[in-house]
Amino acid sequence: YDHQLPPGPYLWQILRNISLFINSPHIAFNKLDKIYGPLISFRIGGQLVVVASSQNTSKEILKNRAFSGRYLPSAYYHIPGSSHLSVVSAKECNDTWKSLRGIGQACIFSSKAIESNTQIRKMKVTQMMDYLKTKQGQIVNIENVIFATVSNIVANVLTSRDLFGIDLEGIADRKLVAFMHQVTEKASSPGLSDLFPVLSKIDFWSKRSGMDMYRLIKYTWGDIIKERRASNRHDSESEQDFFNEFLIAGTDSTTITAVMLMVKLVRNQEILSRVREEIANQAIDGNAINESCLSKCQYFQACIKETLRLHTPGPFGIPHRAIETCTLNNYKIPKDTVVLVNFWAIHLDPDNWEDPESFKPDRFLGSKVDFMGAHFEFLPFSAGQRMCPGSNVAIKNVQLVVAYLVHYFNWNFSDGFNYDNLDKMDKSSTTFKKEIPLCLVPKIREQHMFEFNVCKLHIKNVIC
Numbered sequence: 001y002d003h004q005l006p007p008g009p010y011l012w013q014i015l016r017n018i019s020l021f022i023n024s025p026h027i028a029f030n031k032l033d034k035i036y037g038p039l040i041s042f043r044i045g046g047q048l049v050v051v052a053s054s055q056n057t058s059k060e061i062l063k064n065r066a067f068s069g070r071y072l073p074s075a076y077y078h079i080p081g082s083s084h085l086s087v088v089s090a091k092e093c094n095d096t097w098k099s100l101r102g103i104g105q106a107c108i109f110s111s112k113a114i115e116s117n118t119q120i121r122k123m124k125v126t127q128m129m130d131y132l133k134t135k136q137g138q139i140v141n142i143e144n145v146i147f148a149t150v151s152n153i154v155a156n157v158l159t160s161r162d163l164f165g166i167d168l169e170g171i172a173d174r175k176l177v178a179f180m181h182q183v184t185e186k187a188s189s190p191g192l193s194d195l196f197p198v199l200s201k202i203d204f205w206s207k208r209s210g211m212d213m214y215r216l217i218k219y220t221w222g223d224i225i226k227e228r229r230a231s232n233r234h235d236s237e238s239e240q241d242f243f244n245e246f247l248i249a250g251t252d253s254t255t256i257t258a259v260m261l262m263v264k265l266v267r268n269q270e271i272l273s274r275v276r277e278e279i280a281n282q283a284i285d286g287n288a289i290n291e292s293c294l295s296k297c298q299y300f301q302a303c304i305k306e307t308l309r310l311h312t313p314g315p316f317g318i319p320h321r322a323i324e325t326c327t328l329n330n331y332k333i334p335k336d337t338v339v340l341v342n343f344w345a346i347h348l349d350p351d352n353w354e355d356p357e358s359f360k361p362d363r364f365l366g367s368k369v370d371f372m373g374a375h376f377e378f379l380p381f382s383a384g385q386r387m388c389p390g391s392n393v394a395i396k397n398v399q400l401v402v403a404y405l406v407h408y409f410n411w412n413f414s415d416g417f418n419y420d421n422l423d424k425m426d427k428s429s430t431t432f433k434k435e436i437p438l439c440l441v442p443k444i445r446e447q448h449m450f451e452f453n454v455c456k457l458h459i460k461n462v463i464c
């Protein structure tokens, strides 16, 4: 079909700029779009890849069932159980995938499940506040605190237990974080058979890598899974094995969003004051904040959306695959083509957004554009059948954690901290990470001194 494929670079053109493709593929592909247009194709070894980078092409892809397959490096499929116990890696949207998503919907993603987990979020945010209260005037790696808090929220929803200490300082905590990153890293590194599918039988590297991941997962989650099986709290085997998948899919991306929002707020006092004022106006008696009052904070919601637009945690989401040969914009796309959508480029496209590089939450005020997959110029959670099922959970967590951080504390940079590159993002496997961690010095805001100091327990009641 080659003459019917979308245009694109030769392999040598990619190799010439290989470091850009490895370190910042979203930027590299965006440069190619300027030459070849919003739909490009190229081959790496024997694997055909198509990349879309406009609102219209992404719509054609994400709404088409033919592109709803999943592509992950073959190492992932060598993990025992990955073919029938995983939502993320399911190669097609078949009955097993549907029933796994259904279980996820019932225990964590639906509005009812989110509502029933309100107490867990409240408890974990209270613990975060208790910890920060003891750290006044000291440098805190706020990224670690947010990561531990959102991980523990998801972990408690699924297993009724914490995974991390609040500051990630313990040796076991650091090991666990390293394991989680190792698994994501391995799950996104292509092996021989990914580049040359005919060599799958002799791709021992992918097999070994799959088994390594399996051992890592068993080592990391083994006790937790055993505990859950023993407790019989959840009786389905697949439900139990969802745990690590949801945790890996949900915690990094939620943390990055909350941290980037904090970066935007602490660096922009005007926006921060507006957010604080709005939260205080909605708060009960000007003090107590809860989720229902936060959902009325339109400007704060707009700040979250603007953060997701500018700092989409997954610039390409998770790769899709053509499950059959089909037509796309008059091109013929063969079965098993890897299909990527460059969400990052779409979010910065001047045809979609005025002054796209600037952080301007007001652009979302009075606008109908949201992240539920109906507006193809804004796709932080993607759209269509494979759209992220965790969007509402993620938003609830980001909103709650950041609201408490800014409502109760002032945040200063430590002396000598170089924050010029603070919103610089680094590419790490499937999600962006910040290049330097966000370290800040908390100080309880004067208007809340009383709640914290005079009555130690009062803060627990304030978080209602």
Ligand code: HEM
Residues within 6 Å of the ligand: 070, 087, 088, 089, 090, 108, 154, 245, 246, 247, 249, 250, 251, 253, 254, 257, 312, 313, 314, 316, 317, 318, 319, 320, 380, 381, 382, 383, 385, 386, 387, 388, 389, 390, 391, 393, 394
């Ligand atoms: C700000 C936070 C988050 C962002 C930006 C995000 C974004 C995404 C994106 C772009 C995809 C790929 C969609 C596609 O293939 O078209 C995805 C998939 C997925 N996400 Fe999220 N996500 C977030 C949080 C979460 C959370 C909190 C959970 C679970 C607790 C979660 C669970 C999943 C799962 C299970 C999938 C795979 C869906 C499937 O293949 O059918 N995500 N997410």
